[in-house]
Amino acid sequence: MRWLLPRSLPAWVLLIVIAGLLSIQVSTLSIVSRERVASNNILDLFRLNDRALSLAKLLYAEQPLDRTRIAAGLSVPPHVLTTSDAPAVSSVIPADDEMAELEDIIVGRLSKYGIQEARVRREMPKARPSQNSAEPDQSVGSVERELLDLSSDITNSDTLVASIEFKDSQWLNFTMKATPPSPVLNSDSLPLYGSVAALVVALSIxxxxxxxxxxxxxxxxxxxxxxxxxxxxxxxxxxxxxxxxxxxxxxxxxxxxxxxxxxxxxxxxxxxxLRTPLTRIRLRLELLRNSPLRTALMHNLADIEAISASVLDFATYEARDEALERIDFWSLVDSIADGNPHVVFDGARHHARGLVCQGQAIALRRCVANLVDNAVKYGGKARLALSQVGGHVLLTIDDSGPGIPETKMETIFRPFIRIEGSRNRQTGGFGLGLTIARNIARRFDGDVVLKNRSGGGLRAELKIPLAGTVKAAAVG
The missing domain is CATH 1.10.8 (Helicase, Ruva Protein; domain 3)
Structure with missing residues (x-):
């Protein structure tokens, strides 16, 4: 279940905002619903008390037969009004403290009208067989439709039954429908709540x-x-x-x-x-006679000079001040491959032409040249192919060398790291070519990736963004 949780800070904040919004909405609607039920209940008790007062004032001075006649004339379902010798509410014990207090209030207010006792009960609506609702009549107006819906709600709501006793022991029984609880959410208010919630979420985002x-x-x-x-x-x-x-x-x-x-x-x-002492050593070796020792020392001195030049080149290549420009990458690669018998450039494809990137011409040329030299040095021959992948120029350089172990694919890009173990510059170089190539590519939001080919050999992939897709950072 942890994968369902957000992973970013904005997503967490948004989740908290939405959860808080839902909690507040549910809590508010619950409180409003409870308050509405309580208000409706108090209103119903007030209406019942007021109706009891009106009926007592109207009938207390009448004779029992006249009360019966008047009650029959005023009885309109569902508000039934009858008189009898026994109360409609048979239980003497009030249903709860609220009803007991109401009975005391009615007797206290109506005692001057000859009322000796009052009983009030709440009856749940009787279950009725379900009826399929008919299709709404299109000719019915909105007000009439609301009145019909309200009448249906009142019919299905609770019934308050009251019995009050006159001095002559005649009971007046009447009923009153309780106010139906209106839903907090309905077809009219739900879109409003949804719109407000959507607005809050949109503003939060x-x-x-x-x-x-x-x-x-x-x-x-x-x-x-x-x-x-x-x-x-x-x-x-x-x-x-x-x-x-x-x-x-x-x-x-x-x-x-x-x-x-x-x-x-x-x-x-x-x-x-180091150049000065190395030059002095070379001059002094030139003064020696031809001997195997002199030849070996000259080879060692040449290696030291090559290492010194490579280190100097690696340490200063980023410090060169070169302006950014638009470069035709096909022409750049073609110029490197031209005249080199060990390089085969598949540049005849029409879609490979016109691939323009933005960068520094000398740096990018050096990047490509280092990758080509690496392929020729270890594979004998380099096969180049240029294409477009999305918003990038893709140059692939394949060789037929021994490849690189998968565990050393990234290690080989570190300075002075080589898979070939010797320090002979003719067979292994000094382990700086790939490092410089990748550093140059990444300066222009590109990259260099090495892959072992399925048929043997190594593939180097150089990706450089096309001009206009990514702004290359100025360097120097």
């Missing part, structure tokens, strides 16, 4: 969206910072809670940026400063 909009922006900004640490800082405007959160995120971003820049500068400085 609108208010919640307005209230949580800054936090959605905060979440989006944090995601953007995760993809690009150099993205613009958050706007510190809004509620005090949001401003505090935005200020904390901006502070965190600034410190992370300083930390990363310090590491980049450190790596760049080390790689740069």
């Amino acid at each position: 609108w208010s919640l969206r307005r209230l949580t909009a800054p936090y959605r922006a905060l979440e989006s900004a944090v995601r953007r910072i995760g993809a690009d640490l150099k993205s613009p800082p958050l706007d510190e405007r809004g509620s005090s809670e949001y401003k505090s959160a935005a200020r904390a995120v901006n502070t965190m971003q600034a410190r992370l940026k300083e930390y990363v820049e310090d590491r980049e500068l450190l790596a760049a400085a080390l790689a740069h400063d």
Whole structure:
């Protein structure tokens, strides 16, 4: 059952608002219904007391036979009026305290009219065989229809039976229909209640969206910072809670940026400063005679220089200032594949042309080149295909290499991590190509994913948003 519960804060707040609204509505309707029943009951007792007074004043001075005649003339069902030697209410004991008090009030008020005793009871309506309701007559007006409905309700409501005794021991018995309880919800009021509830829910949804909009922006900004640490800082405007959160995120971003820049500068400085002693070592080795030791040292020195160049390149590639522009991705990929005998580009398909993205030309070219070089290095040949998937350009690069274990699909994107164990730059490189390629793709809201092909080999998928679908963040 836990899966039925909402998972977001706005959904929880909305659920609480709706639950509170329903609770208030049900409680209010219940209270109104109870108050209406109590009011109707008091009104019925008042009417019965008033009718008893009217009848006593009219009949107390008459002779028994005249009372009988007058009562017969005034009796109109369902308000029956009769006289008899025995009361219609046979029980002397009142049904409840309320009826006992009413009987005392009637005797007290009517004692000057010769009333010695009063008995009042409430009778439930007798069950009647159900009758199929006839089709409503279209010629009946709205007022007459309401009168007919009210008459039907009164007929089916409780009956108040009262018996009052005159001094001459004659009992006057009369009945009065209780006020029928009208439903709190009916066909007229239900649409109103529903409209009010729908309006409250709609206003709650609108208010919640307005209230949580800054936090959605905060979440989006944090995601953007995760993809690009150099993205613009958050706007510190809004509620005090949001401003505090935005200020904390901006502070965190600034410190992370300083930390990363310090590491980049450190790596760049080390790689740069190593060039001078390496150059001196190379010059001194050139002075040595040809020997196996000199040849081995020259190879080692070349490896050190390549590592130094790679580290410097990796540490400074994000610092280059390059403007954003619209790039024909088909032309970019075609220029990389052109003239390379190890690359096959399936660029003849008509729908692959005209795929324009927005980004930095040099950075994207380097991203594609790194992926192609990786495929050629480990697979011998790279097969490229370009297509459009939704709002993205999709470049697939297939090779026939050994592939990568599934457990290392993400590890391979970390700097200086390679599946090939040697440090020979000819066979394994330095483990920075894929790292740089993915970082560049993510700077423009894209990504690089590796997959093992079912027939053997590895597939690299590069996704870049088409121009106009996503705004690429400015970098530099």
